[in-house]
Amino acid sequence: MKTLSRIYNGIIFAFLYAPILVLIVFSFNDSKSRVVWNGFSLRWYEELFRDEEILSALGVTLSVAIIATIVSTVIGTLAAIGIRSVNRRLGRVLLAVNNFPMVNPEIVTGIALMLLFVFIYRTTGLLQPGYATLLLSHITFCIPYVVLQVMPKLRQANPHLYEAAVDLGCPPVSAFFKVMVPEILPGIITGALMAFTMSLDDFVISLFTSGASSQNLSVTIYAMVKRRVTPEINALSTLMFGAVLILLVLINILQIHSEPSRKGGKSK
Amino acid sequence: MHTKEIISLKDITVSFDGEKVLDGLNLNISDGEFVTLLGPSGCGKTTTLRIIGGFVFPDSGNVFFDGKDMADLPAHKRQVNTIFQRYALFPHLNVEDNVAFGMRVQRKDKAEIRETVDHMLKLVNLVGFNKRRIDTLSGGQQQRVAIARALANNPRVLLLDEPLAALDLKLRKDMQVELKNIQKSLGITFIYVTHDQEEALSMSDTVVVMDNGKIQQIGTPQDIYNEPQNAFVADFIGESNILDGIMHEDYLVEFFGRKFRCLDAGFDKKEPVDVVIRPEDIDIVPADKGDLTGTVTAVTFKGVHFETIVDFKGFKWMIQTTDYYPVDSVIGIVLNPEDIHIMKKSEYSGEFGDYSSYSEEFDEMANPEIDLTEDAAEAET
Numbered sequence: 101m102k103t104l105s106r107i108y109n110g111i112i113f114a115f116l117y118a119p120i121l122v123l124i125v126f127s128f129n130d131s132k133s134r135v136v137w138n139g140f141s142l143r144w145y146e147e148l149f150r151d152e153e154i155l156s157a158l159g160v161t162l163s164v165a166i167i168a169t170i171v172s173t174v175i176g177t178l179a180a181i182g183i184r185s186v187n188r189r190l191g192r193v194l195l196a197v198n199n200f201p202m203v204n205p206e207i208v209t210g211i212a213l214m215l216l217f218v219f220i221y222r223t224t225g226l227l228q229p230g231y232a233t234l235l236l237s238h239i240t241f242c243i244p245y246v247v248l249q250v251m252p253k254l255r256q257a258n259p260h261l262y263e264a265a266v267d268l269g270c271p272p273v274s275a276f277f278k279v280m281v282p283e284i285l286p287g288i289i290t291g292a293l294m295a296f297t298m299s300l301d302d303f304v305i306s307l308f309t310s311g312a313s314s315q316n317l318s319v320t321i322y323a324m325v326k327r328r329v330t331p332e333i334n335a336l337s338t339l340m341f342g343a344v345l346i347l348l349v350l351i352n353i354l355q356i357h358s359e360p361s362r363k364g365g366k367s368k
Numbered sequence: 369m370h371t372k373e374i375i376s377l378k379d380i381t382v383s384f385d386g387e388k389v390l391d392g393l394n395l396n397i398s399d400g401e402f403v404t405l406l407g408p409s410g411c412g413k414t415t416t417l418r419i420i421g422g423f424v425f426p427d428s429g430n431v432f433f434d435g436k437d438m439a440d441l442p443a444h445k446r447q448v449n450t451i452f453q454r455y456a457l458f459p460h461l462n463v464e465d466n467v468a469f470g471m472r473v474q475r476k477d478k479a480e481i482r483e484t485v486d487h488m489l490k491l492v493n494l495v496g497f498n499k500r501r502i503d504t505l506s507g508g509q510q511q512r513v514a515i516a517r518a519l520a521n522n523p524r525v526l527l528l529d530e531p532l533a534a535l536d537l538k539l540r541k542d543m544q545v546e547l548k549n550i551q552k553s554l555g556i557t558f559i560y561v562t563h564d565q566e567e568a569l570s571m572s573d574t575v576v577v578m579d580n581g582k583i584q585q586i587g588t589p590q591d592i593y594n595e596p597q598n599a600f601v602a603d604f605i606g607e608s609n610i611l612d613g614i615m616h617e618d619y620l621v622e623f624f625g626r627k628f629r630c631l632d633a634g635f636d637k638k639e640p641v642d643v644v645i646r647p648e649d650i651d652i653v654p655a656d657k658g659d660l661t662g663t664v665t666a667v668t669f670k671g672v673h674f675e676t677i678v679d680f681k682g683f684k685w686m687i688q689t690t691d692y693y694p695v696d697s698v699i700g701i702v703l704n705p706e707d708i709h710i711m712k713k714s715e716y717s718g719e720f721g722d723y724s725s726y727s728e729e730f731d732e733m734a735n736p737e738i739d740l741t742e743d744a745a746e747a748e749t
Contacts, residue, residue, distance in 0.1 A: 260452040260453070260456035263423055264450070264457075265458075265469070266443045267443060267449055267450045267518075268444075268517070268518075269470050270469075272444070275444070283459070
């Protein structure tokens with residue numbers, strides 16, 4: 101039984117990771133071939149970093165991810181506080197509204213955003229599809245993840261903490277930053293990391309909302325693959341895989357780290 | 369005795385979701401006084417405290433501090449500090465930073481802050497705890513940090529919202545004494561909210577008994593205990609037998625078909641009244657020598673005394689006696705004029721003071737309180 105379960109596990113991991121492993125291995129292959137191993141080389145990484153198109157796409161991806169993370173973290177945190185402070189029934193409705201985009205098929209979100217941007221552009225001349233629309237759509241789909249991470253921290257926080265700070269002479273806004281923010285900080289950080297990962301990772305929504313002028317990495321790769329598949333793409337994919345992996349590990353460590361304090365909070 | 373007023377509540381009315389929580393409340397609090405707001409949960413005592421603290425704004429009515437209307441003064445600008453029910457210490461700060469919080473907000477200089485922190489920690493017996501994390505402290509120690517943090521701000525008035533509710537009995541009693549000592553030595557006004565009558569009686573200069581958003585009685589602990597104004601107060605503070613009576617003339621009341629001398633006057637002729645007789649004031653005598661005779665139906669040993677339930681013509685009384693009378697024995701009782709207290713009829717008449725359903729009521733009440741009440745009352749007199 102035990103060996104059977106081990107074999108089963110082995111097969112699952114093989115299916116999950118074999119393609120990625122092949123991709124990583126061949127990103128170091130000293131040949132254009134995707135079948136024959138010609139020896140170790142970093143030439144595809146070198147070529148990758150000489151490719152203007154990819155570098156500019158990388159720039160777009162990173163800047164969109166960073167700005168979208170910051171903006172969506174601020175908006176998401178404020179939204180979570182708002183949802184927490186209204187009455188329970190309305191709060192539940194708002195939370196459902198927040199959660200819906202996460203289960204909504206990405207292609208629907210992508211097309212919907214595209215139609216909206218096109219409509220705005222046609223009627224007002226503002227928001228020509230490009231960097232701004234890409235950024236706005238990334239902010240949009242990142243917010244729910246931040247809300248979802250901050251919400252439980254707010255629920256655990258002692259509601260009297262804020263009042264205690266005000267009572268000791270802190271003006272309301274400063275009381276919020278001095279007392280409530282440290283309380284919910286783990287949630288804010290996890291939310292921000294999650295938003296960053298989601299933004300780096302996104303392809304479908306970006307495909308519909310980025311104009312020709314500014315495309316992010318995933319959209320650029322998609323376009324490149326249509327023309328020619330070079331091992332450069334292997335190298336690039338390996339780097340992206342590595343980056344997202346590191347972020348996911350970070351998020352997990354943070355969540356495990358904040359677990360004991362969660363239990364402690366409940367027992368009080 | 370009465371110095372100047374520091375806080376004055378005028379005609380305060382508050383509703384939450386259409387339900388009246390406070391109904392035309394008037395209260396004056398003198399500077400340096402230890403005032404307790406006492407009442408069952410939902411009586412509006414915590415709301416009253418939060419109005420003074422600035423966390424609840426009344427629908428109508430005014431709050432005056434030193435004669436000035438506080439209507440537009442937000443909580444962070446008021447010269448009052450609060451000790452919250454569950455302490456609400458800042459978990460990301462250590463003991464010292466918690467205590468220094470208020471002073472740092474006011475940008476006091478560092479040397480002064482350090483000095484005040486040390487002074488406060490000494491006051492609450494936590495010397496050397498400066499760098500300890502909050503979650504390493506026991507409940508009692510957290511309570512002390514909360515007191516130090518509030519007092520470090522040098523408030524004119526300290527508001528305490530059931531501060532001892534989370535502590536065990538022994539610790540609670542120690543902290544009662546300590547709080548009272550702190551209040552005396554600093555000479556600032558304490559406004560203390562509790563549902564624990566024993567706490568209220570043993571610590572306060574003035575007790576404010578509340579129910580249903582209204583003040584039922586304001587007085588010294590002795591007044592409240594000895595001269596309750598209605599059946600609610602008589603029942604809530606200590607144990608009481610409350611009977612229907614008729615006031616024939618000044619100093620003469622009739623109940624159970626007999627006339628008794630009493631010390632109360634100022635009622636109309638033949639006015640129906642509530643008669644309160646405290647269980648510990650009743651003297652038991654042989655049946656043939658008693659003013660009234662009854663049959664013992666239940667006896668509970670309470671340590672200091674026996675709690676004896678006696679049936680007088682279908683109305684059951686509680687009598688506290690140091691002598692043991694077995695169930696079914698017939699006894700007589702003698703009532704002296706000073707044992708009888710007369711109250712005007714109120715909305716609470718008939719609701720309290722009959723021990724016929726004693727067994728259930730017994731479960732509801734925290735047993736120790738019955739004994740403690742008396743200790744406290746004796747200590748005060």
